[in-house]
Amino acid sequence: MKKPEKHKQPENYKYKIEIDNREVVPQVRNEKKEKLRMIFITGTLSLLLIAIILFTLPLTILSWEGLIVYASIVLLVIFLFILLFRYFTILFLAYFYVTKYTVVSQSKFSPFISIVIPAYNEGVNLRTSVESLLKLNYSSYEIIIVNDGSKDNTKTIAESLVGMREGVSSIVKVSLINKANGGKAKALNAGIQYSEADFVVCMDGDSVLTPDTLKHAISHFDDPDVGAVAGNVKIANRGKWLTDLQALEYVEGLNLARSAQGHLRMVNIIPGPIGTFRKEALRDVGFYTSDTFAEDADMTLKILAVGWKVNYEPNAQALTEAPSDLMQLLKQRYRWTRGILQAVRKHKKHLLNPTLNFNNTLVLWSMFYEALLWPAMTIFANFFFIFVAIFNGMSSLIFYWWLGIALLDFMSAVYSVAVEKEEFRLVPWAIVYRMVFVLIIDVTKAMATVEEFLGIKMEWGHLERSGLAKSKK
Amino acid sequence: MELIPILSLIILVATIATFILAVGAYILYKIRERKGRTGVAEQQQFIQAELVTPSRVVAETRTTRRTRTGEQIYTRGSRDDSGYITDPQLRPTFVAPRETRTNTSRTSRYTPPVTRDTFEGEKYTSAQKFKRYTHPDQKETKLKKEESLKWR
Numbered sequence: 304m305k306k307p308e309k310h311k312q313p314e315n316y317k318y319k320i321e322i323d324n325r326e327v328v329p330q331v332r333n334e335k336k337e338k339l340r341m342i343f344i345t346g347t348l349s350l351l352l353i354a355i356i357l358f359t360l361p362l363t364i365l366s367w368e369g370l371i372v373y374a375s376i377v378l379l380v381i382f383l384f385i386l387l388f389r390y391f392t393i394l395f396l397a398y399f400y401v402t403k404y405t406v407v408s409q410s411k412f413s414p415f416i417s418i419v420i421p422a423y424n425e426g427v428n429l430r431t432s433v434e435s436l437l438k439l440n441y442s443s444y445e446i447i448i449v450n451d452g453s454k455d456n457t458k459t460i461a462e463s464l465v466g467m468r469e470g471v472s473s474i475v476k477v478s479l480i481n482k483a484n485g486g487k488a489k490a491l492n493a494g495i496q497y498s499e500a501d502f503v504v505c506m507d508g509d510s511v512l513t514p515d516t517l518k519h520a521i522s523h524f525d526d527p528d529v530g531a532v533a534g535n536v537k538i539a540n541r542g543k544w545l546t547d548l549q550a551l552e553y554v555e556g557l558n559l560a561r562s563a564q565g566h567l568r569m570v571n572i573i574p575g576p577i578g579t580f581r582k583e584a585l586r587d588v589g590f591y592t593s594d595t596f597a598e599d600a601d602m603t604l605k606i607l608a609v610g611w612k613v614n615y616e617p618n619a620q621a622l623t624e625a626p627s628d629l630m631q632l633l634k635q636r637y638r639w640t641r642g643i644l645q646a647v648r649k650h651k652k653h654l655l656n657p658t659l660n661f662n663n664t665l666v667l668w669s670m671f672y673e674a675l676l677w678p679a680m681t682i683f684a685n686f687f688f689i690f691v692a693i694f695n696g697m698s699s700l701i702f703y704w705w706l707g708i709a710l711l712d713f714m715s716a717v718y719s720v721a722v723e724k725e726e727f728r729l730v731p732w733a734i735v736y737r738m739v740f741v742l743i744i745d746v747t748k749a750m751a752t753v754e755e756f757l758g759i760k761m762e763w764g765h766l767e768r769s770g771l772a773k774s775k776k
Numbered sequence: 777m778e779l780i781p782i783l784s785l786i787i788l789v790a791t792i793a794t795f796i797l798a799v800g801a802y803i804l805y806k807i808r809e810r811k812g813r814t815g816v817a818e819q820q821q822f823i824q825a826e827l828v829t830p831s832r833v834v835a836e837t838r839t840t841r842r843t844r845t846g847e848q849i850y851t852r853g854s855r856d857d858s859g860y861i862t863d864p865q866l867r868p869t870f871v872a873p874r875e876t877r878t879n880t881s882r883t884s885r886y887t888p889p890v891t892r893d894t895f896e897g898e899k900y901t902s903a904q905k906f907k908r909y910t911h912p913d914q915k916e917t918k919l920k921k922e923e924s925l926k927w928r
Contacts, residue, residue, distance in 0.1 A: 318827040325821050466830045482825035493825065633805045685791055692788050701791065702784035738787070739794050746798035747805075 452484030530584030530611025534577030565615030597642025
């Protein structure tokens, strides 16, 4: 009897290719004109407000000091109402979504999928990331790594991963594109151009997908109206106070809101670590563009603007490495805030005209509120309570304010941790979440907003990685 | 001593400290960022890249045959001295030669809108929007647009 031949990994092929590097770019902005217009509008409105106050104040019993205190209290009451409305709307919608989700049966739709991994200096995480993809419980997919001109050992590691690799359910083709550095959007576009599938999963080089991710995410595309599906991002490197707080933030702040948006089928940001797209939807919007610092938010808004639905899939999970020191966290949040504001500004036509696409207008206003108004209100409230505590001796007000907010956060933390079957030890962090963590983030958000409106130049920057494999141990 | 004034004092101090920490950290972040600032390189329309793949690409295969199930089998080609297979070019490549690419790009979906920054979906009226994938006229224009691009 003949002995079976030992399977030999065939040699890989190398090709010189040419990649289309063009993007759909919006009209060139006249920044000077925009600034002048902004100064004119805000100036006129301010003068009008001052004039109204000057004319009406003598008709009331209020003094200037009284007016400031009165206005502050009115603002805080409005803030409190908006805050309560936001919390309960999100909780109810998320509850409806989860309830609906548990009774809807999953489809057997299983087309071929391309997974695109853009990698810039991801040598530490890339192997772990690709190995997690080989464990996916899905039978027909390929992996495309795009090395975006990395300066570390990413290229060597990626080349060692190329081949017909043995996955859990099938043999998986792993390809690599080595290109000069051009940013994440261009790297993703290169991978999408090369992909052979009608459905593309875009992820980060530092993310790890859980085995059932593809199976759950792709089931939504059974509906021809769905253009993209946002996944559920979780923090892999827990154990430090900052990463634990981020883990809670992802569960309570981001995923809960995404569940609520999922109920309306208009998720506003498909997260970078895990997003599944119909290629037709990507073609419709001209693929990714690098004119904003939040290409994921920009892409989602474009998809929504064209009329596609964007769903949320809580079981399509990606584990990602969170910044473990304050500087890295601020860098990330600064970029997110400016990127979101850039994306909102890019779609301002939809912001001001709900007749174009009402859903998109709603999404844009909610993003504008979360990125701009919410941080401003938090900072203002804290300033107000510090002021009245020091100068008016009403120090108990800050305590009651904190108590109210902490209770709200605690309640939603318990709910979201229970729904997501997360670690219960994250719940106590809710006590300091709003008053410490969110305040730090909000100061950066507010500064980033001011800088964005002033048009101060910024760079993408790269977060330092310690490695997912290391954090798992 | 009552509990609420003590707790209030603790929270007041913590909030002020957090504010100072947040502003300080932000200033430090901006100082650090300023040190490593670099210029932005100009982006080309087409860039050269390298593809490493375990199987031969469709465009490059000279001789193919099919199995009974319809599966395509590729035969191994020769390589040049540098280890690269240089001819023909890999997908996604344009069918037209380089000189004519500027013309073809006008009809491609990558072309920026001429008059305003719209996406394709916005060009339709609300009635057309829901027909864009099914209506024969819409499909025809879509096909015409894609004729100049070859994706594989």
